Amino acid sequence: MPAPVPFDPDAIASAKLIVRPAKDGVTIKRTICSTCDIACSVVTESKQGRVVKVRSSDNPIFRDNICMKGIIAPKAFAHPDRILHPLKRVGERGSGQWEQVSWEDAMSDIGQRLKKVITEHGPEAWAVSTSQWNTATDHGLGRRIMNHVGTPNWISGVALCAGNTAAINRLTYGWFPMGDFNNTNCIVLMGHNPRRHSWTPIYNYIRSAQERGAKLIVCDPRKSSSAERADIWLPLKAGSDGAMMFGWLKVIFDEGLYDKDFVANWTVGFEELRKRVDEFPLDRVAKLTGCDPDMIAKAARMYATSGPSIIPWTPITDMQRNSTSAIRLQSILRSVCGYVDVAGGETLQGFNPDIVPESTIEMHEVLSEEQKAKQLGSDTHPAFTYRGQAALREPLKRVWGHEYVNQVTGCYMANPSATFRAMAGEGSYPVKAFFALGNNTVMSYANMPLILKGMMNQDLIVAHEHHMTPTAQLADYVLPGDSWLERPWLTDAFGWMSAYRPSEQSMEPPGEAKSTWEFWKHIANALDRPELVPWETLNDFYDDRLKGTGMSFKELSETTEIYFDKPVFRKYLKTGFATPSGKVELKSSILEDLGFDPLPYFREDPPADPDYPLQMFTGVREDGYFQTAQRQVPEMRKRAPEPQIFVSPGTASEYHLGENEWVTIENQIGKISAQVAIKEAMPDGLVRVPHGWWKPEMQQGAGHLSGALKYSDAQLCRDDEDYLDREQGIPHLKGVPCRIIKSPSGNATKTEAKV
Amino acid sequence: MSPFYSDDKRRELSAKLLIWLAARASRNQSMLDRLCLWLVDRAMRRDPDEDFMRDPIIDNDQGFDPEELDRYQRGEK
Ligand code: SF4
Numbered sequence: 001m002p003a004p005v006p007f008d009p010d011a012i013a014s015a016k017l018i019v020r021p022a023k024d025g026v027t028i029k030r031t032i033c034s035t036c037d038i039a040c041s042v043v044t045e046s047k048q049g050r051v052v053k054v055r056s057s058d059n060p061i062f063r064d065n066i067c068m069k070g071i072i073a074p075k076a077f078a079h080p081d082r083i084l085h086p087l088k089r090v091g092e093r094g095s096g097q098w099e100q101v102s103w104e105d106a107m108s109d110i111g112q113r114l115k116k117v118i119t120e121h122g123p124e125a126w127a128v129s130t131s132q133w134n135t136a137t138d139h140g141l142g143r144r145i146m147n148h149v150g151t152p153n154w155i156s157g158v159a160l161c162a163g164n165t166a167a168i169n170r171l172t173y174g175w176f177p178m179g180d181f182n183n184t185n186c187i188v189l190m191g192h193n194p195r196r197h198s199w200t201p202i203y204n205y206i207r208s209a210q211e212r213g214a215k216l217i218v219c220d221p222r223k224s225s226s227a228e229r230a231d232i233w234l235p236l237k238a239g240s241d242g243a244m245m246f247g248w249l250k251v252i253f254d255e256g257l258y259d260k261d262f263v264a265n266w267t268v269g270f271e272e273l274r275k276r277v278d279e280f281p282l283d284r285v286a287k288l289t290g291c292d293p294d295m296i297a298k299a300a301r302m303y304a305t306s307g308p309s310i311i312p313w314t315p316i317t318d319m320q321r322n323s324t325s326a327i328r329l330q331s332i333l334r335s336v337c338g339y340v341d342v343a344g345g346e347t348l349q350g351f352n353p354d355i356v357p358e359s360t361i362e363m364h365e366v367l368s369e370e371q372k373a374k375q376l377g378s379d380t381h382p383a384f385t386y387r388g389q390a391a392l393r394e395p396l397k398r399v400w401g402h403e404y405v406n407q408v409t410g411c412y413m414a415n416p417s418a419t420f421r422a423m424a425g426e427g428s429y430p431v432k433a434f435f436a437l438g439n440n441t442v443m444s445y446a447n448m449p450l451i452l453k454g455m456m457n458q459d460l461i462v463a464h465e466h467h468m469t470p471t472a473q474l475a476d477y478v479l480p481g482d483s484w485l486e487r488p489w490l491t492d493a494f495g496w497m498s499a500y501r502p503s504e505q506s507m508e509p510p511g512e513a514k515s516t517w518e519f520w521k522h523i524a525n526a527l528d529r530p531e532l533v534p535w536e537t538l539n540d541f542y543d544d545r546l547k548g549t550g551m552s553f554k555e556l557s558e559t560t561e562i563y564f565d566k567p568v569f570r571k572y573l574k575t576g577f578a579t580p581s582g583k584v585e586l587k588s589s590i591l592e593d594l595g596f597d598p599l600p601y602f603r604e605d606p607p608a609d610p611d612y613p614l615q616m617f618t619g620v621r622e623d624g625y626f627q628t629a630q631r632q633v634p635e636m637r638k639r640a641p642e643p644q645i646f647v648s649p650g651t652a653s654e655y656h657l658g659e660n661e662w663v664t665i666e667n668q669i670g671k672i673s674a675q676v677a678i679k680e681a682m683p684d685g686l687v688r689v690p691h692g693w694w695k696p697e698m699q700q701g702a703g704h705l706s707g708a709l710k711y712s713d714a715q716l717c718r719d720d721e722d723y724l725d726r727e728q729g730i731p732h733l734k735g736v737p738c739r740i741i742k743s744p745s746g747n748a749t750k751t752e753a754k755v
Numbered sequence: 756m757s758p759f760y761s762d763d764k765r766r767e768l769s770a771k772l773l774i775w776l777a778a779r780a781s782r783n784q785s786m787l788d789r790l791c792l793w794l795v796d797r798a799m800r801r802d803p804d805e806d807f808m809r810d811p812i813i814d815n816d817q818g819f820d821p822e823e824l825d826r827y828q829r830g831e832k
Contacts, residue, residue: 045818050825053818060796061777074819080830183770308766342763343770510828561781567774569767 020058030057030561032491032503033070034133034484036626037162038201039491040065041561044506050074051485051506059561064204067197068624069636076633077483077510081696082466084511087478093456094474094702103512103522106477111526113460113476117433123150124374126433127419130516131156132409132494134629135438135466135481139490139541140361141520142437143406145532147367152375152386153414153422153431157444157627159384160619160730161315163410165327166496167384168728171588172331174395174578176407177346178497179310181205184344186215186302186309190241190330191316191734193224197623202312215306217299219244221617222646222688223681232299237290238617238686239735242322242602245329247285247293248300249277252336257304259338266572267335269587269598276599288602304337308344319619320734324383324727325600328588332600335584341570348572349498350400352565354548357402359495361545364404364412374429376422377415381729382594384413388727391580391590399571399578407495415729416445417719423454433460437516438481440469440628443692443708446717446731449670456702464519467632470694470705470712479519482509487517488553490542498565502542502557517541596727605735606722612667612737614651618689618713619733628692628712643711644677646688647740652678655740664741665689670715673743687738689713 022028027046032039033054041062045053051074056066069076086106087098117125126149128142146154156163166176181187187206194203210216210229218230219241227233236244252258253274263270282293289296303309311334317326339345351357364386378385389411397403406412422431434441434455442451455461455474463472464481472478489503509515514522517538524532535541542553549556549563556563576582580589592598621627624636631637645665647657657663657676664671665687674689682688693711700706709715716738723732779791 048821050821052821052824059781059783059792060799061781063799071817074824075827078824078828080828082828180770182773183766343766559782559784561783562778564774564778567771569770 020055029504029506030502030557031506032484032489032501033066033073034137034489035069035073035076037131037133037494038065038199039133039493039501040067040070040201041501042066042070044485046506049507050078057561061562065201067200069197069626069630072633072635073483073485075635076630077466077485079467079632081468081632082510083468083472083478083480084513085480086512089476092702093461093476096473096701098478103479103514106479107522107526110460110462110477111523111528114433114523115527117459118149121430121432124153124371124429125431126151126435127153127155127376127414127423127431128435128437129155129416129439129441129444130435130437131158131439133438134626135464135483135516137484137487137489138437138516138520140358140406141517141533143362143364145520145524145527145529147363148529148532149527150367150371152367152372152412153419154412155414155416155419155445156409157439158408158410159413159416159445159728160319160733162313162318163408163413164323164384164728164730165313165318166407167389167411168324168327169331170389170392170407170411170578171383171585171590172328172579173335173340173348173584174392174399175348175350176496177334177340177348178493179312180308180344180347181209181310181312184209184214184308184310186217186306188217188303188309188311189219189226189230190311190314191220192312192314193220193226195225195623198621215302217302219299221683221686222679232295232302234289234291234295234299235683237288237735238615239320239322239605239732240289241317241320242326242329242600243280243285243288244291244296245326245333246277246280246600246602247282247289247296248303248333249329249336250280250282250285251297251300252304252333253277255301257301258336262338263336266577267584267586268581269585270336273332273586273599276601280602288604303333307337308339308342309337310339310344310346315619316734319730319732321723321725321732322602323725323730324591325602328600332586335586340584341572343567343569347567347569349496349565349567350571351402352492352498352500352563354546354565355492355500355563356545356548357492357495359402359404359406362404362406364406375414376427376431377418377729380418381415381724381727383727384410385415386412388590388594391593392578395578395580395582399575405495409494417447417450417724417729417731420445420447420451420454423457424450425457432458434458435462435464436471436475437464437519439471440692441471442474442705443470443628443694443712443714445714446719446733447669448712448714448717450719451714464516467696468700468706469628470708473700473705474702480511480513481519482513482515486510486513487515488538488542488557490545490553500563501561502553502563504557591727594727609737612739614685614687614738614740615735616665616667616687616689616716616738617734618717618736619691620688622690625692628694631694632696643672643674643690643693645674645690645740646677646679646682648682648684648686649678649680650684651682651687652676654684656742657740662743664743665716665738666741667716667718667736667738669718671741672711672713672715674711686735687740689716
């Protein structure tokens with residue numbers, strides 16, 4: 001991600017460049033942290049062949065981009081419970097008993113068993129769940145092998161976090177934009193709350209922008225730390241992002257604050273959109289969002305008139321019943337105000353022409369149309385599947401030079417819930433082999449009971465991991481993955497940006513840990529398809545991808561911290577937009593052809609259930625933890641030893657809840673235990689449930705899963721139609737009915753999930 | 756400001772200049788690269804008292820001993 005480079009003459013006059021010198025016996029490497037998905041450029045210091053320190057970069061561009069998770073990484077990856085050798089299950093699935101085997105034996109058996117599943121059920125009976133960070137940076141090789149073998153069933157947490165936003169943004173203007181924080185005048189955070197130790201670079205960008213005078217608008221039910229620093233805070237009702245955006249558009253259209261030339265020349269569907277927006281007068285929006293109409297109007301005016309403005313990606317809008325419409329409404333706001341592909345606005349960066357992108361490595365073109373059509377969920381919720389993105393093939397080729405552009409790895413995914421149903425034997429065809437790479441699948445999607453049922457119904461489960469996660473505990477094989485300290489990497493921010501950054505390998509992997517790249521090379525060999533990964537080593541692979549730069553990977557990493565493509569703005573003047581019409585589609589031809597409403601809309605909440613009087617907001621990260629990880633790191637656990645729900649003082653008093661009291665939170669599908677934390681910043685009636693809790697020290701194996709059955713929020717995440725976005729089929733996590741039951745013993749009530 | 760450039764054009768030129776400077780600064784190979792690095796650094800450095808990015812965890816220079824990490828990995832005290 002390009003860092004802010006603000007120019008302040010006073011700062012220039014008074015500052016000194018400080019580069020920290022290497023100490024004796026210390027080897028320094030420029031590295032990219034991938035403990036979380038932000039990918040900060042940092043520096044590692046090694047002694048006696050092992051990394052002893054991670055510190056921030058000497059380059060001022062990246063200097064402040066590091067958080068506590070990056071700093072603690074040398075110790076976190078040296079954890080005594082880290083898996084260092086391949087393990088094979090002994091006894092029943094989930095027995096918790098393992099024997100150590102060699103990589104060769106493991107891979108040979110995995111290859112045989114995977115071939116058997118493919119022969120008996122077809123290649124689509126093999127599903128993979130992974131991502132592109134932590135252990136799982138596979139450079140597109142996983143998709144490449146799956147495409148050649150013939151399975152479209154790849155899923156990832158990006159289905160409800162950024163990958164889906166990328167796919168939906170493309171329906172409007174053919175690319176997923178990146179906000180130009182360095183030059184913007186106004187930033188809008190939709191529920192997003194970047195902090196010093198979570199989404200660190202984004203926090204730094206926002207603070208820098210504010211320092212030079214940019215405005216900040218925050219829409220968040222809770223008075224978050226970002227909301228405290230905002231020029232305008234709109235405490236909207238959880239899950240009402242779409243309604244809020246309709247309100248802004250109503251003001252912007254009624255007051256003529258939009259970019260009329262751009263709308264006239266570069267958009268289609270304006271009149272139809274305007275009619276739809278007219279259905280949202282401010283008094284209706286105020287009811288739907290719970291916000292004051294004057295404040296809504298003030299925010300809309302600020303966004304439209306102080307621009308160029310940006311609405312950075314937020315995971316919050318990704319996870320709602322109206323996610324597709326709300327993401328589209330953000331895209332539409334950016335477009336009608338003229339902020340797309342301009343400096344200070346939303347940049348459409350395309351590919352760096354010098355470097356082979358991961359989309360090309362993935363080779364989606366080799367997967368037959370017949371197999372693409374089998375992608376799970378594409379019949380009912382197609383938006384980010386091959387079917388949903390098919391109409392973009394020609395436009396993407398026309399504008400960006402590639403027919404298949406996979407951004408944030410999420411533009412050609414299967415639907416997770418549909419995949420788990422197929423794994424559980426409830427789909428249109430069976431899925432019988434499942435790989436989880438750097439992905440704690442059972443806790444990372446909605447409807448955990450369904451996922452567990454699917455896992456228990458598999459012929460083969462392979463986990464590539466650092467630790468014995470609840471998912472790994474149900475595997476046939478657990479294979480040791482390397483960490484970002486132990487391998488080189490080349491990142492392009494997951495296809496979002498045109499700038500590349502190399503990361504040097506800082507130390508050898510411990511034990512028999514191997515990279516995901518090596519894992520896939522072994523799988524290609526085990527499937528008798530060695531030609532699919534023809535490169536001998538990861539470095540050869542990088543050299544091949546970098547040929548256009550005239551540098552090898554070694555040269556690039558020694559000389560260059562970030563390899564930029566020259567920025568060009570308003571490229572659409574020459575190429576048009578990468579949509580079927582070549583224009584910004586305010587009314588989406590793609591959604592219309594798929595049988596959906598081509599205009600954004602807003603589904604109100606289902607009727608209230610008096611048995612579940614509170615609303616739950618889940619999927620929230622804590623500073624010391626990335627998703628379901630890091631609970632075994634003592635330094636992190638000390639800071640947040642137990643899962644805590646946040647409630648307002650009003651809600652606490654209404655339900656007689658005391659600080660630190662253990663309670664059960666339940667809804668129609670499950671129940672979990674957590675401690676109460678009473679927070680002034682919370683609105684009444686809303687319960688914030690932390691994401692991804694399990695306790696690695698607790699009993700492993702089926703029936704226990706190290707506390708995941710007691711604490712994991714995924715047990716409360718519904719995936720029935722009322723609580724799914726229609727177009728994408730992703731769950732509503734922002735405002736789900738629930739209740740709190742006092743459990744004075746401190747013992748959680750048991751989940752009903754049967755493993 | 757030059758009357759020949761609109762706000763948009765100026766912003767665009769400045770954005771391109773910033774990327775160019777950042778690219779040079781990140782190479783640090785030639786005299787020009789180093790000059791750019793120096794410029795970028797000066798532009799971004801804040802008075803420590805006003806540096807909102809300072810944080811005790813970031814600044815405390817925390818490191819580990821390699822033997823200590825080896826022992827930890829083996830599960831020893
Ligand atoms: S925010 Fe922290 S964990 Fe994430 S990449 Fe940056 S340093 Fe690493």
